[in-house]
Amino acid sequence: MSTSSPAPTRARLHPAAVVALATGGVIILGAIAFLVWLLTAGQTTPNAAATDKLVQWQQVFKTYRDANGGLPDVAAGGYCLGTGFPVGAGGTPNCRDYDGNTFYTEEASAPLMQALATTGPLPEGVSAPVRGTVGPYAIVDDAGIHLLTAEDGTCEAPAVEVWNDGGGLFICQILLER
Template sequence: MNKAWALKQNGFTIVELLTVVVIIGILASISLVAYGNVQTRADTSAKVQAMKNWAKVFELYRVTNGAWPNVMTGGNYYCLGTGFPSSSFSGNVPRCRDYHSTTTGYLESDAVALMNLLKTVAPALPDNQKKAVNSAVVGPYVYRSSSTSTITITDVFPPTSTVCPDGTTQEFYDINTARWCRIQLDG
């Protein structure tokens, strides 16, 4: 009987091994989901902070110079920052929106004069995440109204978020692509 008992204790049964494998799989999937949520929240927080920093730069420029940057003509959009993606579809031209298109989208090169003016009050401009939220939209960009002295800073967030982050207002939402959130500055 002792010999039979010793043989039985030498290894694990298949049921015990399968139980351990299932438990490890469950723990791994919980960890991956938790990590993904943490990463999404961190990305969102960084984007919102960059938007707020851009708003501070524009306000500083307006306070210092008495007006918004004069290179911003009404009704036009400008990329905020540099290093935006390009694609062969856009002729390899960096764009902060619709970078897969040759006819739409906002060109990084159109904002060079604006970036240079903003550097006169903030030599180190805010850094942005240049991650595309969907296949073509990156952000951030700024718009100056042609009828008012309003500046709108917009960035793009994943469609999975239920609302725009604190400090921003929803501009547009498409359940399949993205959520556009903005900070509006009145001059």
């Protein structure tokens, strides 16, 4: 007499259960994809925001040039573009190397800001500091006006690199020629 046990039977899901599980999986994957998109959509990098600020200032200078036939007549040197810079060396709000030796003060930048304000409202805010340097700022010389900012890593177009410290600080520029 042989004793054989019945062969095990495989449990089968009802077709409706299979459809429900597949639909649930698709919904979960869709929700995850939507959350990833929601968290990343519309965010700009600090570099893109810094370049956007330079482009806004470029437009202000172009508007001034169109209205007055030239760029603002200010002394050669460095100027902060805007207000709200961190308090640094000398206990004053400064741009460029705000807490170092090569800074420009908001206060000394007032003549340029007043001239530019004659054509309309000025951009607000400052860029994120990178390794002790913050922008936007301008250097006025015989070539024109150099609109500059600090970026972490390579410069975003239309700004171009004019200097880097080899450690992540890149100085990016838009040049307004005379």
